[in-house]
Amino acid sequence: MTETTLTQDATVILERAHFQQLLDALLQSGYRVIGPTIEDRAIVYESLSSVEDLPIGWKDQQEGGTFRLEKRKDQALFGYTLGPQTWKKHLYPPNVTLWQAKRENGSFKITPPEEDRQPLAFIGVRACELSAIAIQDKIFLESEFKDPIYQQNREGLFIVAVNCVEAGGTCFCASMETGPKASTGFDLALTEVIDGEKHYFVVNIGSARGLDVIKAITVRTPEAGEVEAAEARIAEASQNMGRTLETEGLRDLLFRNIENPRWEAVADRCLTCGNCTLVCPTCFCATIEDVTDLTGQHAERTRRWDSCFTMDFSYIHGGSVRYSSRARYRQWMMHKLASWVDQFGTFGCVGCGRCITWCPVAIDITEEANIIRQGDVAKTKEA
Amino acid sequence: MATTQQKPKLAVWKFASCDGCQLSLLDCEDELLAVAGAVDIAFFPEATRATMPGPYDVSLVEGSITTEEDIERIQMIRQSSTFLVTIGACATAGGIQALRNFKDVKEFVDIVYARPEYISTLEKSTAIGDHVFVDFELRGCPVNKYQLVEVLSAYINGRKPITPSYSVCMECKRRGTVCVMVAHGTPCLGPITHAGCGAICPAYNRGCYGCFGPMETPNTSSLATWWQQLGVQDVDIVRAFRSFNAYSEAFRKEARAHEHQE
Numbered sequence: 183m184t185e186t187t188l189t190q191d192a193t194v195i196l197e198r199a200h201f202q203q204l205l206d207a208l209l210q211s212g213y214r215v216i217g218p219t220i221e222d223r224a225i226v227y228e229s230l231s232s233v234e235d236l237p238i239g240w241k242d243q244q245e246g247g248t249f250r251l252e253k254r255k256d257q258a259l260f261g262y263t264l265g266p267q268t269w270k271k272h273l274y275p276p277n278v279t280l281w282q283a284k285r286e287n288g289s290f291k292i293t294p295p296e297e298d299r300q301p302l303a304f305i306g307v308r309a310c311e312l313s314a315i316a317i318q319d320k321i322f323l324e325s326e327f328k329d330p331i332y333q334q335n336r337e338g339l340f341i342v343a344v345n346c347v348e349a350g351g352t353c354f355c356a357s358m359e360t361g362p363k364a365s366t367g368f369d370l371a372l373t374e375v376i377d378g379e380k381h382y383f384v385v386n387i388g389s390a391r392g393l394d395v396i397k398a399i400t401v402r403t404p405e406a407g408e409v410e411a412a413e414a415r416i417a418e419a420s421q422n423m424g425r426t427l428e429t430e431g432l433r434d435l436l437f438r439n440i441e442n443p444r445w446e447a448v449a450d451r452c453l454t455c456g457n458c459t460l461v462c463p464t465c466f467c468a469t470i471e472d473v474t475d476l477t478g479q480h481a482e483r484t485r486r487w488d489s490c491f492t493m494d495f496s497y498i499h500g501g502s503v504r505y506s507s508r509a510r511y512r513q514w515m516m517h518k519l520a521s522w523v524d525q526f527g528t529f530g531c532v533g534c535g536r537c538i539t540w541c542p543v544a545i546d547i548t549e550e551a552n553i554i555r556q557g558d559v560a561k562t563k564e565a
Numbered sequence: 566m567a568t569t570q571q572k573p574k575l576a577v578w579k580f581a582s583c584d585g586c587q588l589s590l591l592d593c594e595d596e597l598l599a600v601a602g603a604v605d606i607a608f609f610p611e612a613t614r615a616t617m618p619g620p621y622d623v624s625l626v627e628g629s630i631t632t633e634e635d636i637e638r639i640q641m642i643r644q645s646s647t648f649l650v651t652i653g654a655c656a657t658a659g660g661i662q663a664l665r666n667f668k669d670v671k672e673f674v675d676i677v678y679a680r681p682e683y684i685s686t687l688e689k690s691t692a693i694g695d696h697v698f699v700d701f702e703l704r705g706c707p708v709n710k711y712q713l714v715e716v717l718s719a720y721i722n723g724r725k726p727i728t729p730s731y732s733v734c735m736e737c738k739r740r741g742t743v744c745v746m747v748a749h750g751t752p753c754l755g756p757i758t759h760a761g762c763g764a765i766c767p768a769y770n771r772g773c774y775g776c777f778g779p780m781e782t783p784n785t786s787s788l789a790t791w792w793q794q795l796g797v798q799d800v801d802i803v804r805a806f807r808s809f810n811a812y813s814e815a816f817r818k819e820a821r822a823h824e825h826q827e
Contacts, residue, residue: 460738
């Protein structure tokens, strides 16, 4: 395929054998390339330099409170669904020094932290994760107060999305209408197809930058049936979601069920450990820690991921507002599925299922919502 | 500023303990000179023979109360200290030696010692807070040396120390560690354990041992139910909750719930 024939709306084929070229093109363009790799028997998002760093031939089995990696029968590069980590780890890091201060001549001098200006390229962003990034963009970039750290990491970010051709055991992106196919927000979107001896990626180009990268690597025109094979796999994934969540009237349902007895039942199981919020790709709460050293000459301000499940989170004069775990779980779930709609115009949940898989005791947001729907106070009043 | 003010007098006291928490102070290395520069070490037998008489501005108290003499001595220390900080699981929860609290200590004494009549000890090993008012409790077995320095820095600079009481999971997730319970099926006390260690054990593929004791709102029964589903026997659940913080209320109750009459 010659460069001149390529346009942004073209669909091209990247052979598995040429996949390294994609990584090399991004690395040579100066990006820090981050993507899925195996660490401690799970998928994590870390720096990549070689296609060999990808979780080749692995898949994940996910259920509530359980994640296991297993060997696949094929050598798929993206044959897993999702690991515990989210891209917010890189866009909105968990621990950041905001500034340091030093006493000087009766006053003090503030030093900003050293900045890492290397642009990021994410490889393997799932459709639900693209939605999550769009939600965090709205919070950090599109409100009156922009977050400079997020903004710096987000600007220049190159996104290679990978469409899901298999759904995970706790996935419900189809219910949330965020996947499994990436529709917007990427520079390139790949769909991996393994068909007998054939192993290729159908590539959709989402931006001029994406087009430039594609022009720099070996791709070809699709043959008959190749694009259709990819679409069929995505459609199949859509039908095989491990979880479903009925979203019809969900916001109003939850608001009128604020005193539903189900909240007590979930509180009996909830550990208030905060895991669900820290693995959630949209949760954005942080706390600020100010410390001084022993001499009193230096001070430092740090921002850390926080969670609405901690007592400090709602601590005001006199105590914590949400003392009970019932109040804390309800606050979190109702924010995701009800008040987020009022606040930001969408659900705060993208259906990735991480809060289900990584809850140490397998509390399932879809199950809780469905049970509340069954025991809807509106229904019980009628009866 | 520190150079113009009189430095606070620091005392370090030991009760029934292994000395590990005091050692954390000496283990500060990089910060040790800063500590020595910021306070007058007035009483710290493990570090220096030189002693200054009280009263003391800050007393760090290690160890649990296990004898009649301990009860008298902690009263004396409290009276001569402005700010009393307990350091470690022994001082805040009775320590590993509180395992005696679940048995008849006289039987132990008879079995262990050749001349049991020389041993004078209390029935139970108890926390400092059971005997005197404690201004601040620092958790851990041993304490985290950075948290220890943080408590001293906060005191000296007149601010609140940052020693969050949420779960170890918060530290685990922030450092990007893969959950050992979810991904490996390894029983872990992290979700109900007080943060502060930096989530060391899960980072080395081990479950949390609960060294820092119960977190702020520990749902021990829910975690224990999940452990049972992972195949952990009641006898091992009892053992997990009965370690360094066995006599803390939450751990004591959960262990009791899984203890069957022999």
